Amino acid sequence: MMKSRKEKTTRKRGLTSEEYIDILNESKPDKNEWKELLKIAMETRKFEIELYWKRANYFWLFVAAFFVAYYQTIPSENKQTEVENILFIVGGYFFSIGWYLANRGSKYWQENWEKHIAVLSRHLKTPIFELLKSNENKIWELSKSYPYSVSRINQGLNIVVIFIWLVLFIYRIYSFGFYPFITTPAAVVILFAITRYALHFARSFVVREPTDHSKIFFLNDKVHIHKNNYKKTDLHRPAKRVIALLI
Secondary structure, eight states, X not given: OOOOOOEEEOOBOEEOHHHHHHHHHTTOOOHHHHHHHHHHHHHHHHHHHHHHHHHHXXXXXXXXXXXXXXXXXXXXXXXXXXXXXHHHHHHHHHHHHHHHHHHXXXXXXXXXXXXXXXXXXXXXXXXXXXXXXXXXXXXXXXXXXXXXXXXXXXXXXXXXXXXXXXXXXHHHHHHTOSSXXXXXXXXXXXXXHHHHHHHHHTOOHHHHSOBOOSSSEEOOOOEEEETTEEEEOGGGSHHHHHHHHHO
């Protein structure tokens, strides 16, 4: 009879800004290498921002297509398209949920690289991203600039679109006329159950795996205990730790 194989994964260790610098220092980088790390972080942040808006445009296009399809299949006396109409609503709703998740995920990775830039630029005594222009303009001065968050506006519009799809879904299910007081709540519960699963399923390794999130960073390094043998991934080697933290 074969014995069951047990495996245990420890919690990933949180890092303060000082510990982050200490780990990078283990490979004894010179000033040019520190600058190269900062350059990598800045370029990757720029890349993440570009991807954020490319994804936003991609989802806007598909959501708009679902709205057009919904409008084209609104039931009337001449066409019985109730099922198609509801399917387009459901499709638009879940594309909007995907858009919402992509927005939040993209924002996380953008903020991740901004943290790297803040710590590395401070270490190099060039904290340019921590020095911002003061805002003297008032919110009601409509012709002047104001520090609105464009990504937050995008996410807000995203939530409004999700709400619109949800209202349309409830309205269409209810208007079917087939025991509406039973089918409508049941359909809404099923929709929310699938949505909850999607929110859970889409999580990345950052929150899927046991990790200490009480500090600014965490070390993406696992310790496995398997059949009483201690095995640690080779990310603890200094050079590979730099790669693990910055890529």
